[in-house]
Amino acid sequence: MAQLKQEIAHLPRFSPERLRIEARKEQRKARLLTLFIYTFLIVASLPIILGYGWLVLNSFSETLAYGVLPKGWTIKNFRFLWELPSRYYPDLWRTTWNTLLLAVGMTIIMILVATPTAYVISRMKFPGRNMMLAMTLILHSFPGVTLLISLYYVLRSLGLLNSIVGVFLVKAGLMLPLGIWIMKGFFDNISWDVEMSGLVDGATRMQTLYKIILPQVKPGIAAMAIFSFINGWSEYIYVITFIQKKESWTLSSYVNSIIGDFQFIDYGLLSATALFYILPVLLFFIFTQKYLMTVTVGGTKG
Amino acid sequence: MAAVVLKNITKAFGSVVAVDNISLEIPDGQVTALLGPSGCGKTTTLLMLAGIYQPTRGEIFFDEVMVNGIPPKLRNVGLVFQSYALYPHMTVFENIAFPLKLKKVPKDEIRQRVQDIAKVVQIDDLLQRKPAQISGGQQQRVALCRALVKNPDLLLLDEPLSNLDARLRIETRAEIKRIQQELGITTILVTHDQVEAVTMADQVAVMRNGVIQQYSSPEDLLLKPANMFVASFMGDPPMNLMEAELSSENGKSVFRCGSELKIPVPDAIAAALQSRRDREFILGVRPENLELLDEPHELAVPGTVFMVELLGRDKLVDFRFGEVALRALVPADVAVSQGEKKWIRPQAHRIHLFGKADRQAVPLAG
Structure with missing residues (x-):
């Protein structure tokens, strides 16, 4: 230079x-x-x-050299897929089913509740609207851990401890504000002109919502659904805290128990179960990422 | 088709009054323009006609039927938004067919009607595209089709041309006018562009701050402005407006405009002003109504050319008299150059006077 x-x-x-x-x-x-x-x-x-x-x-390896380097090729770490690693573990497929239930449940509740709520907040004026918006944001910004103990008591008094439904309700309650905010953003982006146009063209408010507005926020709904699914699938802290009964375990409790229950940790088994746990999410993400990335293709202006 | 009457319409949003007690009679089968600067309440008026907004006070009649409280879907109006508001997830065909589908028109008839109307505005080869895949001008025509396909009684256009480039605007303007005349549909056009209003409308309502300033034919807006706002808003280049004091000099009456400009008063105007008490006015004369003479004339004012601007077919010649500027529009082939001395004669019957206090037009004979 x-x-x-x-x-x-x-x-x-x-x-x-x-x-x-x-x-x-x-x-x-x-x-x-x-x-x-x-x-x-x-x-x-x-x-x-x-x-x-x-x-x-x-x-896929037999042992670790020097405690870190994988050594020796095997698939015996994956034997947990067809037999119980020990009598301490519940059935893997039942656990997977529980995890799926939680993830799918989260997805459905988010779509069914957050979408209409967000529409109302975005489009209609009603007393307390701003307050509601502020509250959802504040509620969401509280760290969930601070609620662990009180939620434990609430669930116990409702008889929902040790059940997936309990965890599902808690998760849904904490996730909805975020979902509503995301969806509100999508609804805000649709111009009033398009909605008014629907009304003038002869639609009712409900028809306008179903035929004109919802198709345009589809990418938002997809993004939120994927997000909720992954979030439900990987939930850890509430599952560990509220579910002790092995029949109600999810995969995160399963992996957790491998780290905690043995005298020494079987790293091969741990890696294999972890991989099993990650894989569906990974596949799911690969197939749906196009929805996560798309932004509405606008057609209102030239 | 329908004649529309607005009776003492007021629309307030909270404490903001957008439309303030306006009354209008819109004749059947003609184009009426609502013209005004942004925020004057013209779009609000349009949305009240469409039934999207309900008036706070007053009544709207379609063919003598009061339509207050009647939802948009029952009013049978077609509306074209400034943004076109096409449905981005539908094809052009589905966009145009949407109003018919909601009316449960049979499928074959829908296809026929959509194709017919698309042919009229020449977009019949675009029907399978999505709105994002066609140009702004084409989108505009799709929006027009969607408004027209249901044979509305009333066509409402909200700044339909403002998103188009200059050439397309002229074409589309003629196109809309042609379709309107072909169908004989009552049309209300909202615009801030005076050229658009004057060229397309049979009558124009000029609005400002939610109040109608003048409702008349386009010619009258230009030739007989009801007040100073209309006078200054209409016309391009804008009207010369200046404070003028009526006084007499050597037995002849003159308008004193500032310290350096004295405009002789034509006899007809002097006679018309005789009965008035006030001596102070706002004098207005359009640049095209100023004649430039090479020789002195009893009704002309001598002046030195300050600047000449060539505007295509015309030249704008700028004179300065102290703080007062006077601009004259002459054909481009008139030889005039900076620093030259000319006599400026306003055409007597084209001088406008407005009261200094109320800014309303002073009636002058003829």
């Missing part, structure tokens, strides 16, 4: 040589920047890549 600078110092402002050297300087700068960006991104994503790489390799 410094050398180049010296070289061009004596050249007139717009001479061809000078412009050529300046252009070379710019190219060099751009290349350096690209290099820097790549280095930064690689370093930043290294922990994630290494972590998951280790998980996958380890689930």
Whole structure:
């Protein structure tokens, strides 16, 4: 750089040589920047890549050399799929079913409750509307952990301890504000003109909602549904706290018990179950990410 | 088709009065424009006619039937929004067919009617596209089709041309006018563009702050403005407006405008003003009503050209008299250059006077 600078110092402002050297300087700068960006991104994503790489390799290896390096190829870590690892564990498929129930339940309740609520909040004026908006936001910003003990008592008095329904209700209550906020944003983005247009074209308010508004917030509903499914699938803290009975376990309690219940941790088994736990979410995400990414294709202005 | 009457309509949003006690009679089968700057209440009026808003006070009649409280779906009006408000998830065909589907028109008839109306505005080859895949001008025509396909009694257009580029605007303007005349449909056009209002409408209501300033034919708006707002809002380039004091000099009456400009008063105006007490007015004369003469004339004012602007077919010649500016519009081929001395003669019957206090037009003979 410094050398180049010296070289061009004596050249007139717009001479061809000078412009050529300046252009070379710019190219060099751009290349350096690209290099820097790549280095930064690689370093930043290294922990994630290494972590998951280790998980996958380890689930297929017999032992760990030096406590960390996977060694020896086997699938015996996956034997939990067809037999109980020990009598302490509930049936894997039943546990998976419970997890699925929680995830799907969350998805359905979010769609059925958050969507209409968000529509009303976005489109209608009623007393207490602003207060409601503020409250949902505040409620959502409380850390859920602070409610653990009181929720435990509430669930116990309702007889919902040790049941998926209990966890489902708690989760739904805490997730709905977020879902409502997300959906409200989507409804806010639809212009009033389009809705008025529906009314003038001869639709009732309900028809306008079903035929014109909802189709346009589909990506929002999809995003929220996926989000709720993943959130329900990976729920940990409430499941661990409110469910002791093994028949009601979900996969997160299952993995948790592998870490906690043994004298020494069977890393092979742990990795294999963890992989089993992650895989559906991963597949689900790969198939649905197009909905998460899409933003409405607007058609109101040219 | 329907004649529309608004009787003492007021619309308030909370404490903000958007439309203030307006009354209008809109004749059957013609185009009526609501013209005014943004925020004057013209769109609110339109939405009240569509039934989206309910008036706070007053009554709306369609063919002598009061329609207050009747929902939009029963009013049979077609509305074209400024934003077009097409349904982005539907194809062009589905967009246009939507009003008919809601009316449960048989499928074959829907297809026929959509194709017929699409042919009229030449979008019949776009029916399978989505709104996002067609141009702004095409979207505009789709919106027009959707409004027309149900044979509405009343067509409402909210700034239908303002999102189009200049050339397309002229084409579409003529197109809408042609369709309107073909169908003979009562049309109400909301616009802030005076050219649009004047070219398309049979009569124009100029609005400001929720009040109608003048309701008349386009010609009368330009030739007989009812007050100073209409005078300054209409016309391009804008009317010359200046404070003028009626006084007499050497036995002849003149308007004193500022310290340096004295405009001789034509006899007809002097006679008309004789009965009035007030001596102070706002004088208005349009640039195109100022004649430039090379020789002195008893009704002309001498002036030196300050600046000349070429506006295509015309030249705008700017004179300064102290703080008062006077602009004259002459054909582009008239030779006039900066610093030249000219005599400026206002056409006597094109001088407008407005009361200084109330800003209302002073009636002058002729």
